[in-house]
Amino acid sequence: MAMQLLRGALSVVKWGLCTVGAVALLLTALIATPLQRPNELRSVSDSAKGIDWSTLPPLERFQARDGTWLGFRHYAAKGTDRGAIFIHGSSGSSGTVNHALTHAIAARGVETWALDIRGHGGSGTRGDIGYVGQLEDDLVDFVAHVRKSAPDLPLTLLGHSAGAGFSLRVAATPIMQDMFVRTVLIAPYLGYDAPTNRPNSGGWANPDIPRFLGLAALRKLGIDCCSQLPVLAFAVPPNSERLLTATYSDRLMRNFATRGYRLDLPAVTHPMTIFGGTEDEMMISDKYADTVQALKPSIDVKIIDGVNHMGMVTNPKAVSAIAEDVATRGVAGS
Known part of the structure; x- marks a missing residue:
C-alpha cells in the first residue's frame, strides 16, 4: 500500500515537473520571438500633408484613477x-x-474633446497599459472630467480605425452606454476575424503570431504573465517615435479593440453609424453593411466614394460629411 502511494506521488511530481518544463519552454519561445516592424506605409504618412496645424489646441491633462496624468485636446465651440x-x-x-x-x-458648433488613449501621445507609457479594461476606466474618468465643465451636454462618441473598434467595445458595455447618446465608427477595425479586414490591415500592422499564441496559451493555463511584451508593430515612418506609437503590448492590443464584433454589435443599445471609404486600403468597406446589419439591422452604414483609410479623417469630402452628421444628429433621438 505504501509503495502504491509512493508511486502515485512520484507520478504526480513527474507530471508536475513536465508541466513546469513545458511552460518554461513556452515562455522562452515567446520571449525570444522577434517582432518585425513593417515598412513605412506611405498612404498613412502622406495623410499629414496639407493639414492646417495652426488651429491645433494645446495638450491638456487630467488625472486618471490610478494617478496617471492623461492627455487630451479641447476644441471649444460657441452656443x-x-x-x-x-x-x-x-x-x-x-x-x-x-x-x-x-x-x-467643433467649427460646426459641437464642443469636442480628443483624447490621447493611454499608451499613446501624452498618456502613460508609450505602447503599454497596466491591464485589460484600463482603457474603459480611463474613459469613464475622462467623461467625469468633461462633466465638470459640461454637465448636461449630450455626448457622441466617435472613433477612427482601431479607435472605432474600441468605441464599439464601449458602446456595448452596459456601464458606459448611458454616457453617450450615439456612437460613430469611422473606418472601423472590427477585429481580427471580421470579413471587413484586408490581410495585415493592408500592410499597416504586423502581428507577432507565435508570441500572441503563446501568451494566449498561458492565459488558458491560468498564467497571466508577460502581457507587457510587444505583439503588434505598425508601419510608421523611421524616427517617428516622438509623435507615433510604433508597437503595442499584448494587453494594449487586446484592450484597444472590440471584444469581438459578434459579441459587441448585438449588445449596442443606442444609435450607431458607420462611415467607410471606397478606396480604403486597410478595410473592405463594401462588406460593412452585410457584416454589421446581419447582427444589428438598425446600424446605419454610409460609404464615401473615392476616400481611403486616413482620408476618412483628412479628406475634405469625408470630413464635411462626418462633421455635418455629428452636428445634426444625436439629440432628442435624432
Whole structure:
C-alpha cells in the first residue's frame, strides 16, 4: 500500500515537473520571438500633408484613477447644445491627422474633446497599459472630467480605425452606454476575424503570431504573465517615435479593440453609424453593411466614394460629411 502511494506521488511530481518544463519552454519561445516592424506605409504618412496645424489646441491633462496624468485636446465651440469625444486610431494621438476632423466638428458648433488613449501621445507609457479594461476606466474618468465643465451636454462618441473598434467595445458595455447618446465608427477595425479586414490591415500592422499564441496559451493555463511584451508593430515612418506609437503590448492590443464584433454589435443599445471609404486600403468597406446589419439591422452604414483609410479623417469630402452628421444628429433621438 505504501509503495502504491509512493508511486502515485512520484507520478504526480513527474507530471508536475513536465508541466513546469513545458511552460518554461513556452515562455522562452515567446520571449525570444522577434517582432518585425513593417515598412513605412506611405498612404498613412502622406495623410499629414496639407493639414492646417495652426488651429491645433494645446495638450491638456487630467488625472486618471490610478494617478496617471492623461492627455487630451479641447476644441471649444460657441452656443453649442451637443458635444463629442473623439478616439484616435492605432499609433496616433489627439495631435495627429485626425485634427482635421475634430476641428471641423467643433467649427460646426459641437464642443469636442480628443483624447490621447493611454499608451499613446501624452498618456502613460508609450505602447503599454497596466491591464485589460484600463482603457474603459480611463474613459469613464475622462467623461467625469468633461462633466465638470459640461454637465448636461449630450455626448457622441466617435472613433477612427482601431479607435472605432474600441468605441464599439464601449458602446456595448452596459456601464458606459448611458454616457453617450450615439456612437460613430469611422473606418472601423472590427477585429481580427471580421470579413471587413484586408490581410495585415493592408500592410499597416504586423502581428507577432507565435508570441500572441503563446501568451494566449498561458492565459488558458491560468498564467497571466508577460502581457507587457510587444505583439503588434505598425508601419510608421523611421524616427517617428516622438509623435507615433510604433508597437503595442499584448494587453494594449487586446484592450484597444472590440471584444469581438459578434459579441459587441448585438449588445449596442443606442444609435450607431458607420462611415467607410471606397478606396480604403486597410478595410473592405463594401462588406460593412452585410457584416454589421446581419447582427444589428438598425446600424446605419454610409460609404464615401473615392476616400481611403486616413482620408476618412483628412479628406475634405469625408470630413464635411462626418462633421455635418455629428452636428445634426444625436439629440432628442435624432
